[in-house]
Amino acid sequence: MPKVAVIKFPGTNADLDVVWVLRNVSGLEARSIWYADFNVKGWDAVVIPGGFSYGDWLRAGAIAARSDVISELIKALDNGTPILGICNGFQILTEAGLLPGALLPNESCRFICRWVKVVFTNPRGPWLKLASDGLIVDMPIAHGEGRYYVESTSYQEKISKLPTIKYYGYNPNGSLYDIAGIGSEDGLVVGLMPHPERASEPELTPRKLSCGGRVIWLSIAKSLKEGW
């Protein structure tokens, strides 16, 4: 059975939630791995979960992004291993330069914790295989530094063509172009601020909202078993 590594930095707090959904929603093998013990060999996919790595000091994700995990992740990418960053994991991937743009403190200067609607555009790659273009789902956000920023020229030339997950109807944090998440060109690397692992089971999803994270966990399960 395909195996997924969930990396835990000091301050990461969502690793066990992600392990839970990888096992129970995706039906994959998953383990939380301490960052210093992480070695890319033997893993079929990697998730960097949410939390507050290194207490968000300097900037959210900035210190973890200079750790040895990143050189392991670059090796993983060379082997075509899918990588997903959620919330703090997304911040780490942008800080490490594995995804474009930057995540700045929210426009309101406050930590925001609420459910939002997001829409998938140009979905492709292992994490978004089952998402259709224009699919709208519900997921919760919980972050203080989620305001996506990218220069307008690089948006027009490059980013508008990438797989993106955008806030739909309401932009909670002032992100440019309503960007809540973004993927690499081939979709092998995806990062997003909303928490798909908290929106994957009806027990955790408020009435009338959709289990919006399931599409990501079902996609990776299918992709790892059948290709993408």
Next chain:
Amino acid sequence: MYVVEVVITNKRIARDPEGETIYKDLISKHGYDKVRGVISGKYLEIMVDSESPDDALNYVRDLCRKLRLYNPSVHDVRVRLNAQGCSD
């Protein structure tokens, strides 16, 4: 030993909600109408063993860039010697 100060602020294009709020909702609101703006940022003092002030500055500039103490796409950085210096 030298004390090198690093000041990291947002580029204007990346906005600065904290500075804007301090200006608008605190300073202006209390009638300090000579104040024209506030920029917030992060301040670090880095203690460096070095032969000369220039060496210390260049050393810190280099580490700021390589370890990404600031994010060049959204931040401006000022690296300067602490006026007090420091020579133990």
